[in-house]
Amino acid sequence: MISGIDVSEWQGHVDFNAVKASGVKFVLIRAGYGRSASQEDRYFAEHYTQAKAAGLQVGAYWYSYAISPADAQRYAIWIAEYGSRCNYSGNYGIWQHSSTGSIPGVSGNCDLDYAYIDYAAVINKKQPATRKDPDELAVEVLNGQWGNGADRQRRLTAAGYDYAVVQEKVNQLLNRKSVDQIAREVIRGYWGNGNERILHLKQAGYDPIQIQKRVNQLL
Missing domain, CATH: 3.20.20.80 (Glycosidases)
Known part of the structure; x- marks a missing residue:
């Protein structure tokens, strides 16, 4: 205090x-x-x-x-x-x-x-120089880095983030698909190709390397 x-x-x-x-x-x-x-x-x-x-x-x-x-x-x-x-x-x-x-x-x-x-x-912006996007923050929230309940809201707000936006992403991730499901969607072309695919997967909270490994297994 x-x-x-x-x-x-x-x-x-x-x-x-x-x-x-x-x-x-x-x-x-x-x-x-x-x-x-x-x-x-x-x-x-x-x-x-x-x-x-x-x-x-x-x-x-x-x-x-x-x-x-x-x-x-x-x-x-x-x-x-x-x-x-x-x-x-x-x-x-x-x-x-x-x-x-x-x-x-x-x-x-x-x-x-x-x-x-x-x-x-x-x-005075004595906080991380690189601002994190809501998807990255949501993953950190799920990993326990931002606390829970009112404490989470207070800490995110103090760091300059929109709590409602981050929490919405958290809720989306809690309902996200399995690696196998995403890999099959990649094969069907739903996630684009190359760097575009990597970007989309990261934004959705998925690990592109893990997904590609499963894609290779399925192919």
Whole structure:
């Protein structure tokens, strides 16, 4: 977990150098609220500039008013639930665990957060330079490299991938045909020839070498 805070105009002037010295790693700064751009937080520019100058990881948020469950779900990466544990079972990356924290450099109460995803690393693209396609990721998922359930969704999303697309490919692979079936389809010309065949087989999650070996056996 990565420790952080979130601030707004309610905190007024903040000594972000003292905040950083206290061990806080990131700060989420309110940019505004409501549905109008005119409702900008009057301390946003000051907070942002000074937090960056102090060397903190900085994020911004707009306090919105969800009017439906679907609307609210869009913002489910950041959960506020105060206590020693978070009981929310859905997908989230940040847990605001207190609204009455005390942090050097901040006057009065301060919201305290834990981040479970290194968003700074994601934003700075400190992730694999070569992006993997959904088919390749689906194979990795089946091999257990991305965890299960909500953990899988959180990790794929944090890495910048579309969880729904990858999961769809996983579901397709779970219903895929046997090597023998594919080899017979290759013989009938369903998968093309040469490099085209290799590409199509890989995209579908099959091993071209294994398939070709079975093709040779059948011929």
